[in-house]
Amino acid sequence: MSVNLLLNQIAEQFSNSRSNVYSDNNRDRHFANLYEVFTSIQQINEDNKILDKDLPIYKQILTYILSDLQYLDSSTLNVIPFEIVSSLELALKDWIDDKNLILSTHLSNDFNDFYFNPNNNKEYFDNVNTFLESQKICKIDFRLIKITLPKLLSRDYFSIVALYHELGHFVDFEFNFSKRVLLKKYSSSAPDPKTDINKELNYYQEYFADLFAAQYISDASNLYLLDRSIGDNESFTHPRTSERILLVNKFLAGEDHNGVIKQFQEVLDAFSRELKIRFSFREINKSNFFNFIPEIIENDEQLHYIYKTGWEIWKDNANSNFHGIPERQKYQIINNLMEKSISSYFLVKNWNK
Incomplete structure (x- = not known):
């Protein structure tokens, strides 16, 4: 050897x-x-x-x-x-x-x-x-x-919302949040013999990654998930798409879902961290994108929300500015506007430094 x-x-x-x-x-x-x-x-x-x-x-x-x-x-x-x-x-x-x-x-x-x-x-x-x-x-x-x-x-830039989800997995693995939730959940009572702990851990890891992403990009990851999913099936590694979407929607509304968000918040509190809204909401109908010009982003919270803006306008079929524009061209325009908006923000931010 x-x-x-x-x-x-x-x-x-x-x-x-x-x-x-x-x-x-x-x-x-x-x-x-x-x-x-x-x-x-x-x-x-x-x-x-x-x-x-x-x-x-x-x-x-x-x-x-x-x-x-x-x-x-x-x-x-x-x-x-x-x-x-x-x-x-x-x-x-x-x-x-x-x-x-x-x-x-x-x-x-x-x-x-x-x-x-x-x-x-x-x-x-x-x-x-x-x-x-x-x-x-x-x-x-x-x-x-x-x-x-x-x-x-x-x-x-539409699919990049999935990377916020993957970054959530890294944070989860770094602190073992999902594992800690299960340890706390079953610290006083053994799980049902029919429960597959590994499968449940996989589900919690997906839930945390979904919630992590939602803090920054609202439900943009839901929109991407719906766009890419085939049916509403569950697997050993992933819960049903509908369940994941419902969890995110509840979180964004300030509500819990089957105790999952509360369980995470209790574990996160020990690390002086929490799941919370970290984006700045902007009304879609006032977006510069409808005028085919980049957004002026003023802070990090608005930056994260730009991905949600792009998705909302992509799904918007009512605005007359995009009438008659072929879908592929509409995709290219919005994708380009997201890129230019983000690029300008970092350019100005670095210049100010």
Whole structure:
């Protein structure tokens, strides 16, 4: 057993990625940091100093590096718009203030691939660094939040609402909110023998991600979910679409649904956090989009709501300004207006800094 092949494969990946242009310095620093770790392992291997007992660990770390490189490759300026990543980063800061977290994306050829990769969590990341330090190798400074989305939709601002949902999964996994809800729920009484705890945990994780997204984009994720769902079936991993939509609608109305929201709020309270409205409502009929010009966004709360605005106008068939415009052109216009609105906001915000 050796790591020679893997080392050469990763060296090739570094070579292919060296000209990448990222949207911020942290991604550049992470790339350089990974390369430093990689070359250290490469040198140890050339010196025949990798012990047999440590080979599996080295392989895991090299695979970790390769995975990070793949996500960095899909997080460049020419692949994923910085407006999308920046919107999500604002939401992330409300929950986790860690400057060493990098929100990264991976593009899939599957049109339905929206998911958060939970495999390399903080515990695993810390264990990797503990081992690297024991081998006199520099630590990995940054941790990637790994979200996959379809390649065809990487510049589609309608579908980006699904990424708020996936970011909710990361926050949930980071704090184990859903697991804590179940632990509290069954702390005093055992679940019904017919209850599948794993399935119930999956459902709670979906509920939290839905509620997390709704804080920022209202029911825009519901609209996307309805648009993409086929029927109203449930599975081992996902509850019925109708149940998820009802939960979000209840939350937006300030109500509970089957005690789910209350259960989450009680667990979140221990972390000085809560599920609450974090968007600023704007009347759709006053939107600049009907005049084919971008919105003037004044704060982060209005920024998040722009996705809801886009969806509402897409579904609006009554406004005369869009009469006679082919649907594809209407889609292009609204998508472009969302992009321009968000881009202008961040441009002004960064200029003011």
